[in-house]
Amino acid sequence: xxxxxxxxxxxxxxxxxxxxxxxxxxxxxxxxxxxxxxxxxxxxxxxxxxxxxxxxxxxxxxxxxxxxxxxxxxxxxxxxxxxxxxxxxxxxxxxxxxxxxxxxxxxxxxxxxxxx
Amino acid sequence: xxxxxxxxxxxxxxxxxxxxxxxxxxxxxxxxxxxxxxxxxxxxxxxxxxxxxxxxxxxxxxxxxxxxxxxxxxxxxxxxxxxxxxxxxxxxxxxxxxxxxxxxxxxxxxxxxxxxxxxxxxxxxxxxxxxxxxxxxxxxxxxxxx
Numbered sequence: 624x625x626x627x628x629x630x631x632x633x634x635x636x637x638x639x640x641x642x643x644x645x646x647x648x649x650x651x652x653x654x655x656x657x658x659x660x661x662x663x664x665x666x667x668x669x670x671x672x673x674x675x676x677x678x679x680x681x682x683x684x685x686x687x688x689x690x691x692x693x694x695x696x697x698x699x700x701x702x703x704x705x706x707x708x709x710x711x712x713x714x715x716x717x718x719x720x721x722x723x724x725x726x727x728x729x730x731x732x733x734x735x736x737x738x739x
Numbered sequence: 740x741x742x743x744x745x746x747x748x749x750x751x752x753x754x755x756x757x758x759x760x761x762x763x764x765x766x767x768x769x770x771x772x773x774x775x776x777x778x779x780x781x782x783x784x785x786x787x788x789x790x791x792x793x794x795x796x797x798x799x800x801x802x803x804x805x806x807x808x809x810x811x812x813x814x815x816x817x818x819x820x821x822x823x824x825x826x827x828x829x830x831x832x833x834x835x836x837x838x839x840x841x842x843x844x845x846x847x848x849x850x851x852x853x854x855x856x857x858x859x860x861x862x863x864x865x866x867x868x869x870x871x872x873x874x875x876x877x878x879x880x881x882x883x884x885x
Contacts, residue, residue, distance in 0.1 A: 654776075661777065663778055
């Protein structure tokens with residue numbers, strides 16, 4: 624289970640081994656199923672890693688995602704005619720991270736000049 | 740093809756699927772919007788593939804304020820295979836919306852009738868002729884009576 628926050632993006636890094644194909648000919652994406660619609664974000668494929676960035680979900684969808692809701696997430700790898708889902712999991716929506724600061728007191732600095 | 744951003748749309752594709760068990764296939768209509776692929780599941784039958792696209796505004800955060808071209812593709816995946824069966828550009832039209840704000844009504848809204856002005860046919864003729872001077876009007880009326 625992966626924790627996600629509505630107002631914060633997440634980056635997932637997967638180690639992988641590829642043989643028989645160059646990383647240039649494959650693409651990858653990370654997909655989250657929400658209310659029957661797939662939200663897929665492109666991932667970067669390097670020689671031995673796949674790096675998938677999930678943006679803050681509240682910037683992606685108008686669906687209301689309640690805290691505690693879980694959704695399916697999967698990694699898709701697509702090549703020339705082939706398709707693999709090497710990883711699946713669930714995400715859980717956590718309380719958004721918010722920092723509120725309130726100014727408690729405002730005092731002007733006092734400068735006193737005394738004659739010598 | 741055009742989509743209106745606040746309306747659902749149904750797409751139907753004719754298809755011929757042979758050599759594979761249909762129940763093992765999954766289909767998605769992918770809409771590429773602002774770097775994100777939104778995938779709507781497709782129903783695959785032997786001779787047709789249908790996709791019911793919900794109103795884009797209901798799930799896409801990006802507002803469609805003007806005509807927007809988006810790439811759409813129909814992906815079919817099976818056990819270990821991938822097929823991009825169709826690809827095209829769709830035009831998303833913004834929804835036409837009108838907001839009516841209530842106008843504040845001041846006062847009690849009384850209507851007072853101060854007097855009635857009788858308008859006759861001759862008055863209308865004066866107006867048409869551009870005669871505004873009341874003395875001229877009276878003269879003409881007297882002459883007409885005679």
